[in-house]
Structures are given as structure tokens and as C-alpha cells.
Amino acid sequence: MISWRLFRIFCCLLVFFLSSFAASPRFQSEPYLRHVKYLASDDLKGRGNGTPELERAAEYIAQQYHAAGLQPAGDNGTFFQSFQLTTGSRLGPNNRLTLFAGHESFEAALQRDFVPIVIGERTTVKGEVVFAGYGITAEEHNYDDYKNLDVTDKIVLALAHEPRENEAGSPFNGQEPTLHGHDNTKALNAKFRGALALLIVQDPANHSSESVDLPDPSGSQGNDLGICVLRISSSLARRLLEADKKDLLDLQKSIDRNLAPQSFSLSEAAVSLEVDVVRVRSEVRNVVGLLPGQDPALADETVVLGAHYDHLGLGGHDSMVPKLVGQIHNGADDNASGTAGVLELAAALSRDNSARRRSYLFIAFAGEELGLHGSAHWTNHPTRTLKKVVAMLNMDMIGRSRGNQISLGGIGTSPMFPELVRNSAAQSGLEVRTSQSGYGSSDHTSFYVKDVPVLFFFSGLHSDYHRPTDDWEKINVPGAIRILEMVYQIATRLNIAQSRPQFTKVDEPVTTGSTRGGGTGYGAYFGSIPDMTDEVKGVRFVDIRPNSPAAKAGLKANDTLVRFAGMEIKNLQDFTYMLRTHKPGELVEVTVVRDGKPLTVEVRLEVRR
16 A cells, blocks of 8 residues: 555645646747747748748648648638739840940840849830939938939939948938939839939949849849839940940049039930830748637637738848848748747647637738738638638737837727737736737738728837848747737637627827928828739729828728829839828829729828828
8 A cells, every 4th residue: 555655745746747737838939939940941041922932831831730730721621822923023035225325336235234123014115315313302301313304205324322322421321221222212203204214323432343233133023113124234334424425433423422413414325225024923822720619609700810921032122131132031030930929829729728619710921021912812812701700910020029018009999909908918927019000011901901800919120120130049039928928818818708809990190290291201191001912003092091181082992093193103102102202281183093983182191100
């Protein structure tokens, strides 16, 4: 027989082990970081949309769903929901450039002397050449390369980058490029002034390369700017200028020294060009897994937990350091951190033996970095009844929290949320900074515009955002674990609640203040939410913010903007450029197409919020 002394020891040990098991944390650092390391590894090359590496990431996520016991909830009994999007471009067979200087002509060589950098319809243009400095108009710096310069039906030659690059005292922010220095901004500035094409040459004072300084065009985002844009070599630019006895380096130095235009029409030069750049369409996949509810009356209702798993690949259009295009942008925080969170939440909620009344749906979205494509596709083609989605919890960049702080958007999208968030934050040991709006530049927006309550978990921007330095070593794992605990508390409370959260459209307050500045580099405030996935002529509005200038003018969701302040709007790039060139307080005439008919209204722009 076992002695009483041994029995007491056994009971004490049993209590110890049981209490230790009960006290063990729900989320642990090692499995969470393992997911981040894999997704943000060099082997996955930044998980760019349309790449084999993004497909490998999708397969990994599906494997983790399966291991957690989730059911496939994608297409045809799989974990995957496929869709098409534009992921880049390729050169067609008909790209030509001929330079006419004096009485001579010169046939330029593709990829040695020039490379087209934006897509569009196959186009042939010919015209005289105008040198327009850096091709910049910056009213805030009293700087305009187009001052007293007519470029209508002409071809503009402009320097890359900005004046006084690398100078700390530069009004253009020196070492950090501003929007004025982007090729797209220069192209739109030339287009809206009537130019036929834009030739961009590397500025020789800071970049002495003779070659065309351009990454592989397949790495572009497939933008159609409505104007031919080419990068050309320094030697080709010199050929253009020599006939007028001008030197490119001297012109740049003069502009930088005086911050004054040196623009002029070339009297002895003309260019004929043909541009043929074709969109590349790729199939990408959302990864969708289901944990079914157990209450027959509520199992068809769904709590969605989501994060995007794509990133920038090797950089390109959205990299914060365009000169490092070609380097792997690993995207550890953006958004391997959120994707790893979805995987750990799937495992934890699957292990939870308590009553699960409603279903959980876990979605890893593709296409977010190109415009919320994956979430928009799911909400337009839901694999669960959209009207039965009770809430969407979105995790985007949860890996770099400072201390115990977390930003939480969407708290105003349901009257249930403030108390729910307050209690869950206290239980998770987090200090929460909240915002009311359900809009934002992440996937929860696609649900909010469909009248679904949303919460957006975000640990904040940092200096590695959209740079090759966003690596796994910088992830604050304990902070991310605390955020996951908070998401878990909110998700389980939503799951077992007697009634689903009521949806509320946030009535955003009017911003007061000076009408002399726009508040950000994106110009005045209009208040529309564009459908970034809709390839139509113009800009289709998926929603209009309440109490915004657009709402006050009577604009509605599903309107398509086609004219703004007298200018034709062909795409979102046109629209954002026009907003940057107009000030708060201005009254602008806007034309939209509604139900197939044009409608013109006046919109009073406001300070951006």
C-alpha cells in the first residue's frame, strides 16, 4: 500500500502540475516567432503579389490551418479563394525612340538608351522637346519648373529626383524624397499641362551612371498614367541638349544653387517615340479557414479574423527607398506579424474547449499592398453569408508595439465596442489609443463599407516601414503576444454574446482650422473611398464618408468620378494629383457618372483629417 506520506506528496505534485498547466499562457513566443521568421525569410523574397514566393506563403498558411483543425472555406472545398489582379508589366515588341537633333537622326536602343516605365495603350507620339528642370511644381516652396513654360503637345525632358538632393537644408527634405520627386508625380504634372510624353534622365550631380537607371519594368505596379513616360540615359539626354549648346550638369547645378527654373524649349531637337508596355495579370489567393460554431441557432453567424500576408517583394513603386529596388523587402511587421497572429489565434481558438456558439473565419488576404484587392474580392464574393458576419477583426502591423501601447481603430463602428475594448485591454495589460472611424488603408475598410462592424489592431508606423530593413529581429514578440491575447478576448466575447453587435456608421467631425494648408502631402480633403480594385475609366466610389465635402455635395457610393476642376479624371492617380494641387476652402466643379448619366456638382474642399 502507498503510505499517507507518499499519497500527500503525490497530491501536492498533482495540484502543482494542474495549476501550472492552468496558468500556462495561451500564446507563446516560440511558435509565433517561428511563423514570422518563415514568412519574412529571404527565401520568400518579400512575398510580392504574382510571385512563386507568395504562393509558397499561401501553402504554408493552409498547412497551419489544417494542423489547427480548421475546415477549408475557400473555392471548391479548398483553403484557397483565387482571383486575378494586375501585378506588373512587360515590354511589348513595339518600343522605339528616334531622336532628331539638327539635321541628324539617331535610333535609340531599348534598355540601353531608354525604357518605358508606365503601361497604357500602345501609343505613338512625335514632338518638339522642352527642358523642364526637375519637372516639379511646388507652391509651398515657391518653386515651379513650368513657370512661363508652354509644353502643350510637346515632349518634356526632366531630371530625376529633386533639387539639392542629400542636403540637410533642402526645402525638399534633402535625403528623404518627397512626393514631388516621384516619377508618377512628374508624369502627372506634365500630363495636366498638355505634354505628350515625359523623358526622365538621371540627375548627374548626384548620380553619375551613364546607363538607364531603372529596375526591370516587370517590377512596376502596372500604372496607366495616361501619358508616355520613359527613363533615358545620360548620353541620350546629352545628344538632345548638345544641339542647343546646353550641358545637363551645368543646368542642374544652376537650379540647385538658386532654386530657380532653368527651363527652355530646345530649338534644334525633336523626338518620335512608340511605347508598347503590357499589363501582367496574375492569379493570387486568399487563404480561408473555418472553425464552425456549435450553437444550431447561431452557427451561421461569423466572426472574421484577418490579416494580409502579401508585401512588396523586391520593392518597386511603393518602397520608401526606390533606389534600393531589387533588395528583398521582407515585411516582418508588415504583415508577417499580423499573419502569424491569425495562425496563432486559429490554433488557440481551436484548442478552446468552452462553448463556441458562432463560427470563426480566418482569412489571410493577398493583394492588400496593391489596393485591398483580397479583402474586396472576399466581400464581393463571400464564402460565408456576408450579412451574417457579426464583426471583422483586422491585424496589420502588430509587431512593433512600444511598451504596452496599441492603436485600435473602428471603436465607433458598434455601440458594443467601447466597453468590450476597455475590458479586454485591461485583462490583456494593454494601453489602447482608440479612433472611431472604420475607414483606413487596410483590409477592414472592405468590410466596413459593407456595413460590418470592424476593429483594426495596429502597433504603429516606424522607420523600417516599406523598407528592406523590416526584419524579424526587430519584432517585439512579448508586445505582439499581448495584442493577440486582447484579440482573443474580444473574439470570444463576440462569439458567445447573446446578440450580435449593432453596426454604426461613424459621423466624422468637421475639422476646423486654416484653409491655407492641406495637412499632409495628399492635399485637400474630399471624403470619398475609392474602389481600388475597379478597372474602369474614372474613379468609382465604394463609399462616401459621412459629413465630408463629397457627402455635403450629394455624392454617393457607386458614383464614378470623371472630371475634377475642369480636368478629365481617368484613374485614381489623376484624382490624387488633382487633390494635391487644390487647397482647402476652394470650390471645385466635379462631374460623376450615376446610373449611366453625368451629374455635375460643386464641392467645397476642406482640411484633410
